[in-house]
Amino acid sequence: SGFACAVAYYGGGMLEAIAETPKCEVMAHFGERDSVLPVDGVKRFAAAHPEVEVFIYAADHGFNCDQRGSYDAAAAALARERTLQHFRRWLG
Template sequence: MGDFTDLQAADGHRFAAYVARPAGTPRGGIVVLQEIFGVNSHIRSVADGFAAEGYLAVAPSTFSRVQPNVDLGYGEQDRNAGFALKSAVDALPAAGVMQDIEAAIAHAAQAGKVGIVGYCWGGLLSWRAAGSAPGLAAAVCYYGGGMTSPEEAGRQPRVPVMAHFGEKDHYIPLDTVEAFRRAQPDVEVHVYPADHGFNCDQRGSHDAQAAQLARTRTLEFFARHLG
């Protein structure tokens, strides 16, 4: 359903993005932000799923400024490699990867209103984009690592936001989720009896029931705000 295309950020950086197109006229655009494992088969399948619902889905390679064409699995070695790449991206000068996300939003805008959804690290980036990136109409964050910290919870989103968390997630303690909910009363927060990464059917923490409910809520949310 999709294929890779090259996009260009405002500073001239060129990078790959997986683009999945709907069968008919798009009802809007959705930018899909990867975990720390690259635009791998899972993220491509997520983008394909949004395209099947009628959206133009764009999944930019947010590792491209430090390493292109990253496609990792979910074993320990791949996880360590992903953490190292994430750290390298985090260390880039200001703007950094947000420029690539903004270019993906601009590309998705050819389909109409644009939403953004991210998973794990991508969830954090989606949260940041909700407060700074132009051209967005809505944002969804799945278990965004770090987004419940006091610093991140103090951000002010400029678009409607939905956030999904797992109550068994040791990376994002439940008390920090509740603190985030109190700090952001306008954010639609959902907590599931699941672990980190529950949406990914390639991970041992996959929870089919939680993933399906979160997907239903996400699609309803995007339908309200994008069309």
């Protein structure tokens, strides 16, 4: 694939690709109140891909963007720490 790892925030397009197999180590962050990507779809994705680290936060779509009204500082900080751990693990 050319990638050692990947991290997705909000996961646009992931449900459409649910039948595909990731070609690198993947982590994904979702908001449980996301109206763009409903949490039931996220749970289906997680069940189909136990090899993907999926985290669901008590937050809305866009929780990581501090320029949006849906920004959630606590969820963003936790997602960032998990993302950095993922990169350290797979990239060194």
